[in-house]
Amino acid sequence: MYITLDGVSRQYGSIWAVDRVTMGIGKNEFVSLLGPSGSGKTTLLRIIAGLEKPTTGRVLIDGEDVTDLPPHKRGVAMVFQEFLLFPHRTVHENLAFPLRMMKLPAAEIAERVAWVVGILSLGGLEKRYPNQLSGGQQQRVALGRGLVGRPKALLLDEPLANLDRELRQEMEVEIRRHQTALGIPFIYVTHNQEEALSMSDRIAVVRKGRIEDFAARTDIYDRPRTAFIAQFVGRSNRFEGVVEAGGQGIATRCGAALSLPAALPPGREVQLFVKNEKLRLEPDDGAGAGPNRLPCTVKDVILRGAYADYILAFGDRELNASRPRSERAFLAGEAVIARLEPGDIDLFDTDGERPS
Amino acid sequence: MHATLKKRLGKYALLATLVVSYLFLYLPILHIGLGSFAKNHTFPYPPRWTLDTFGRLFGNSLYQTAFFNSLLLGIGAAALATLLAAAATLGLMRHAGQRAGLYLTLFIAPLFVAEVLVGIASLIFNGLVLELQGNLVSAILANAVHGFSYALLIIATQLYRYDWRLDDAAMVFGASPSRTFFEVTLPLIWPGLLGAFIVTFIMAFNNLEISFYLLGATPTLPSVAWGALRYGVKPELYALATAVNLVVVLGLGLMFVLMLTGRASFGHRPERERAV
Structure with missing residues (x-):
């Protein structure tokens, strides 16, 4: 592995902000650290950068133990959420800064800055100061400053959080393209699951300082390893219930009967998640409830453009379904059947782990 | 109506x-x-x-010597106070953690000690412990003690608004701690340091209460003026007061012009706050 974290922990007072994190990141990988705010993901990134020292554990970059190296000797670069461009320096000086620190000859500095100005379309802005740029331009300069030194790894700390939606999606594509072109690992911290899903090869879900799971992005989304991931990634309906006699079905607390993909010991308490888009809607045929058939009434329809979110009343609880607009549309007040396949259910014990 | x-x-x-x-x-x-x-x-x-009064003032060699001594005293005390206060403020903000409040209180405590007391106490301390003669050096030290607290407050107001993550950025991009200071921190906080220097310079330049006890036989402008009072308020004293005021006004004017033209501004927040 190109970057290795070996049992890295960081203690603040009595709190473990990062707790025994062990992970390996390959040389061409785009990895996201995804977690809610306060989960320790930024601290973990700062530990890799050398801006924080781990209380215990080791950090290895390119085979070298850098745990005790200060940030300026690690050869990594960073893009910050607040951009943190040097306000007293022009765009050109900001971009040249890492190169000057590397003591490159002037000709090479000029060449590299020209290169990065080119790939990030910053032409014509070189003489401006950061406060004369728009948010999007500042973001590009910050990214350029990260790339210009051809670092061993680029660490990105929520770099798109301060941009508006349209610009964000544009930058997602661009960032990913630069990562592929440069062939260095990007480690991307975000609380935004869409960003993580759209860019990463692998996603590490961080919760309370620990890595909840570190897996390919499709696995994180389609096969969440814990209840936390099921809840945090994507949007889901959560059910609680008890495994029925025979072990094949579940009676949920809200009165639904669900059939299971695999048998479980009867009487066991479980929690289940069904992603909103996995709930299929059909017009009510009058056949009533059955296993995996939940008769509902449409309470509200929220138009999202390409798809519609349905808020359904099932008994006295609400269910959420998300359907493409190419399918049949339902109106508020209509009676519908919400159907799901046994394979669409993500099932966990009450402590949040997959039942073994 | x-x-x-x-x-x-x-x-x-x-x-x-x-x-x-x-x-x-x-x-x-x-x-x-x-x-x-x-x-x-x-x-x-x-x-x-x-312009007679000024002629008499500048013709008087005692006043000339006193002027240069005052200048030395002012510059020395201001440089020392600013340097120490800058280091103290950096330490307070970056490394003091929970005890910052305690350290700050101790640092600004000299503000509440009467200057005469600082003078006498320094005299005794210098004489008994350091075995320093009463001269310009001991006066500089004592004035630096007093100026330090003021300098600390002035620099702290500037550094309070400084975004330390800029230092993080510089270090991640390969700047050693000292390089970071000179390339990023100092260019952004120098107005605060200059402000502290100017204020402490003026204070030390004009100081009588502290310097009086520590100068020994070295004349400075305030001490000479004080001595001259025994013979009534002479025209030279009018000229001296005006000249000193002019110097002070020039110093403050310089600061004002720097701020007006945007060469010096106080504090730097992340640029995106101003971004479109």
Whole structure:
């Protein structure tokens, strides 16, 4: 592995902000650290950068133990959420800064800055100061400053959080393209699951300082390893219930009967998640409830453009379904059947782990 | 109608208060200034202009020596106070953690000690412990103690608004801690340091209470002026007061112009706050 974290922990007072994190990141990988705010993901990134020292554990970059190296000797670069461009320096000086620190000859500095100005379309802005740029331009300069030194790894700390939606999606594509072109690992911290899903090869879900799971992005989304991931990634309906006699079905607390993909010991308490888009809607045929058939009434329809979110009343609880607009549309007040396949259910014990 | 009248009266009352306050502050200085350029210096209304007083002042070698001593004292004390205060503020903000409040209290405590006390205490301390003679050096040290607290407060207001993550950025991009300081931190905080230097310089330059005990036989402008008072308020003293005021006004004017032209500004927040 190109970057290795070996049992890295960081203690603040009595709190473990990062707790025994062990992970390996390959040389061409785009990895996201995804977690809610306060989960320790930024601290973990700062530990890799050398801006924080781990209380215990080791950090290895390119085979070298850098745990005790200060940030300026690690050869990594960073893009910050607040951009943190040097306000007293022009765009050109900001971009040249890492190169000057590397003591490159002037000709090479000029060449590299020209290169990065080119790939990030910053032409014509070189003489401006950061406060004369728009948010999007500042973001590009910050990214350029990260790339210009051809670092061993680029660490990105929520770099798109301060941009508006349209610009964000544009930058997602661009960032990913630069990562592929440069062939260095990007480690991307975000609380935004869409960003993580759209860019990463692998996603590490961080919760309370620990890595909840570190897996390919499709696995994180389609096969969440814990209840936390099921809840945090994507949007889901959560059910609680008890495994029925025979072990094949579940009676949920809200009165639904669900059939299971695999048998479980009867009487066991479980929690289940069904992603909103996995709930299929059909017009009510009058056949009533059955296993995996939940008769509902449409309470509200929220138009999202390409798809519609349905808020359904099932008994006295609400269910959420998300359907493409190419399918049949339902109106508020209509009676519908919400159907799901046994394979669409993500099932966990009450402590949040997959039942073994 | 009644309301507008009331409003207007209030406005005039406010204006009058303002004018009276400014007169109270500046009339004595103006009076001295006028007197220093007048033949009838004790009551220069109307003034009969002359530069005699300045001629006498600059012709007097004692005043010349005193002026250079004051200058040395001011620069020395200001440089020392600014340097120490800058280091102390950095330490307070970056490394003091929970105990910052305690350290800050100790650092600004000298503000609340009477200057005469600082003078006498320094005299005794220098004499008994350091075995320092009363001279310019011991005066510089004692004035630096006093100036330090002021410098600390001035620098702290600037550094409070400084975004330390800029230092993080510099270090991640390969700058050593000292390089970071000179490339990023210093260029952004120097207005605060200059402000602290100017204020502490003026304080030390004008100081009598502390310097008096520590100078030994070394003359400075305030001590010479104090000594000269025994023989009445001579024209030279008018000229001296005006000259000193001019220096002070020039220093503050420089600061003002720097801020007006945007060369110096106080504090830097992340740029995106101003971004479109």
